[in-house]
Amino acid sequence: MKYILKILGFINWLIVGPSRDLWPDWRCTETVTRVTKPSRKREKWRGNMVTPKERYLRQLSLHTRTDGKQWLVRCNSNYISHQVNAVMWLLFGALWFFIFYDFHMGIALLPLIPALYYNYRARASGEDTWIVFDRTTGNVCFWKRDAKHSLTVPFEKVNCYWIEVFRRGVSHSLYFMPTENLPNERHRWWQVMFGAATRYDEAQYLWRVLTDFMDQSKPIPAVPGLSHQLYFVEKHGYTIKDLTEGEKEITLEDFEEAEDEFKRITSDLDEEFGRMLEPECFDVDTIIAFYNSVPRYAQQSLLSTAAARLEIYVIGLEAENPYMCPLFPEFKKLFTFDEYKTRVEALADYFFKIHKELNPSYSYVDRSD
Known part of the structure; x- marks a missing residue:
């Protein structure tokens, strides 16, 4: 199969040439476009507007071409359709030629006209439709071909929508x-290649990441x-510029090095937690504040630690004769039973709720009632 794909790729390269990325001018986000008018896309065709999710409950893969x-976010453009049309018209033209060759040469060569047109469009153009989010200026540029055809607006004037599309079924x-x-x-209603969002809450996650990235008052997610x-x-x-024009991409070695570093940080945070x-x-307040302050990639580990520990603490409250956790006798020295119960229930209500949203099938003592 891989050899067939290589052959098809080589044929495609012969017909339409190599794929090209026409990068935007990176200064496009410095100033907003002065002369504009309101968008006129009807509300009923916009699908569901996405609002950022309150918490990072999911961890999805997303395209991270950023420094x-x-x-930089890639958008759907006419470039790929030009390539597909060039190949399809050439194949159709070959079949058409063999059918009508003996009938009339002019008719036999008719499909050559659209084939040459799309071939020219594919070779002369490239991927030229991008959206540039600038954390420093707070602006977003909808880039199309050049500065003349591009639009720059503040991030507050950009909306995200999640809609049904039909691609080999409903998606x-x-x-x-x-x-x-x-x-x-x-x-400017642009489909973006930012991440797969088959559910609305996944779209909320992706938009939350981008929203927090553009908020200078917050750290980068x-x-x-x-x-x-x-x-x-x-x-x-x-x-x-290095990541795009210089074609620099993260290597497996760099990824594994980063992963090891994040595991070490997570382990240290989990121990402190x-x-x-x-x-x-x-x-209570200190524990919750600490959990919310750690990096998102470490929160899952801390959440598991909190759920396991609090489950032990809660069991004593549910017993016929309530007691403080025997694993830590210091509780009796530092707290009355009512103080212990109040703090355990507050933490259990907070962490069990999050844990249940992430792990709906997990069975534990639920204090939400």
Whole structure:
């Protein structure tokens, strides 16, 4: 099968030439477009507007072509359709030629016209439709071919939509659209290649990552994939220009090195978090604040630690004769039973709720009632 794919790829290369990426001007996000008008896409055709999810409950793969300052997102363009049309018209033309060759040469060569047209379009163009998110300026550029045909707006004027598409069956895709457009167009309704979102909550996760990336008051989301990319960029000092025009991509060695570093950090945080759940440091606000402050890639481990430890603490409260956890006798020295019960229930309500959302089939003592 791989040899067949190689042969087909070689034939495609002969017909339409090599694929090309026409990168945007990285200065496009410095200033917003002055002359604009409101978008005019009807509401009923926009699908579901995506709102950022309250918490990072899921960890999905996403395209991370970013240097921590600018994030480049590929959009669906006419380039691939030109390539497909060129190949299809050439194959159809060959069949047509053999059928009508003996009838009339002019008719036999008719499909050659669209085949040559799409071949020219495929060879002369490239991937030229991008969206550039700039964390530094807070602007977003909808880039199309050149600066003249591009639009730059503040991030607050960009919406995300999740709609049904039909691609070998019913699926869903993300679309980004600014609320303003250039005067000579109705709207910029662009399908983006940012991440797979088969469910609405997955779309919420992806949009939350991008929303937090653009918020300078918050750290860049430390989620898997993005954290690995930024580790790679910081290690080598790469910029967005190096990642695109320089074709620099994260290697397996860099990824594994980043993964080892994140595991070490997670282990240290988990150990510290475990100590906070012991009697000497058993403070509700401190524990919750610490959990929310750690990198996202470490929260799953800390959540498992909290669920396992609190389940032991809660069992005593559910017993016929309630008692404090015998594994930590210091509880009796530092707290009354009512103080212990209040803190355990507060932590259990908080962490069990999150744990249950992530692990709906997990069975434990639920304090939500």
